Amino acid sequence: MSDQNNKIPANTAVETILTHGGREPNDHFGFVNTPVFRGSTVLFKTLADLDSQQQPYLYGRAGNPTTEGVESVVTALEGAHRTQLVPSGLAAITVALMSCLRSGDEVLISDSAYEPTRAFADGYLAKAGIKARYFDPRIGGGIAELIQANTRAIFVESPGSLTFEVQDLPAIAAAAHKHDIRVIVDNTWASPLFYKPLALGADIVVHSATKMFSGHSDTFGGTISTTEAAWKDVESTRRLLGFYTSGDEAFLLSRGLKTLAIRMREHEQRALDFASWLEQQEGVASVLHPALPSHPDHALWKRDFTGSGSLFSFVLPRGPRSALAAFVDDLRIFSMGYSWGGYESLCLPAKLVKNRTAVPWNSEGHLLRLHIGFEDLEDLKSDLADGLERYAKAR
Ligand SMILES: *Cc1c(COP(=O)(O)O)cnc(C)c1O
Secondary structure, three states, rough: OEEEEEEEOOOOOOHHHHOOOOHHHHOOOEEEEEEEOOOOOOOOOHHHHHHHHHOOOOOOOHHOHHHHHHHHHHHHHOOEEEEEEEOOOOHHHHHHHHHHHOOOOOEEOOOOOOOOHHHHHHHHHHHOOEEEEEEOOHHHHHHHHHHHOOOEEEEEEOOOOOOOOOOOHHHHHHHHOOOOOOEEEEOOOOOHHHHHHHHOOOOOOEEOOOOOOOOOOOOOEEEEEEEEHHHHHHHHHHHHHHOOOOOHHHHHHHHHHOOHHHHHHHHHHHHHOOOOOOOOOOOOOOEEEOOOOOOOOHHHHHHHHHOOOOOOEEEEEEOOHHHHHHHHHHOOOOOOOOOOOOOOOOOOOOOEOOOOOOOOOOOOOEEEEEOOOOHHHHHHHHHHHHHHHHHHHHO
């Protein structure tokens, strides 16, 4: 039981992994779901047990059957060696980065990465003597020219979750592996259903489980899945730092994961339908969704991904902030808030001033990020169409 983490047989179909993985009814009186384990102390019966440290659980901080159930499912989905559950997506990113880097090293980070990833690199890694340099998300194999003797990790988020550039992961990984550099991929957007970074050359895949894995905007979590070679560093970094994920949070994640496949496919269809419609609307400067043929990275997306997520952005032509307020403040069905991946649709205006350094973001208008949830699509369209009208009037 202690090694649930990689016990789902390889080649199990995704739907079967999601519905059967991580459950051990025989260990829990037949109850179909693994219950919430809460606990710090784990008892040893004898001195011999204490001395040998061989029992499945030694102390609650390292995990319990509820957390390991989630880990085993994500391991199987990603085709990984093992997975570590951590308290948030950001913790997954920080632990993954720290697992590869030490003082004097350098990390290359995609310019389109999630902003708190940059904040960690600039605000914490810098103090630890680790330098971050940002690269053009469309650099591809050109990354070879940025690699220096002290480059130890490359961080990719594909597509970037605000601006949606798709990165050429196989080319980046090929360049990295010539120098024994670890490649970390933030795969939150596509989920393992639609993108398999380890199969394309990544060493470490991170997720904000808060988003699609949970699916209900009611919990936090992060996962780090690795190749066999990268596992020890990740596991020991997590252990040394003392991160712990509660059984309560893990239970909500395991509950969300059961429906991940059907939710992802439904989100995919709805987001695509909405994005295609939005592209036709007057008063929209552009729509940034890699699965639309108009997207500059559409061919790359088609080559490497098997589907697309719920999230994309669009740009409104230039106008005063008051016009933007007229657009968002009176939306009836879309709401404004951070995070995404839940059942409810979100519309979030984003500022891209600070968080672009390698290739400045040149679009003049307002960038808005949409997450398409499960409301009626016609209701969502009419809500947004009214917003576009208000914006046009207020410009
Ligand atoms: C939300 C998000 C994160 C951070 O996850 P939290 O669970 O909120 O800490 C990381 N990467 C991406 C792409 C995200 O959208």
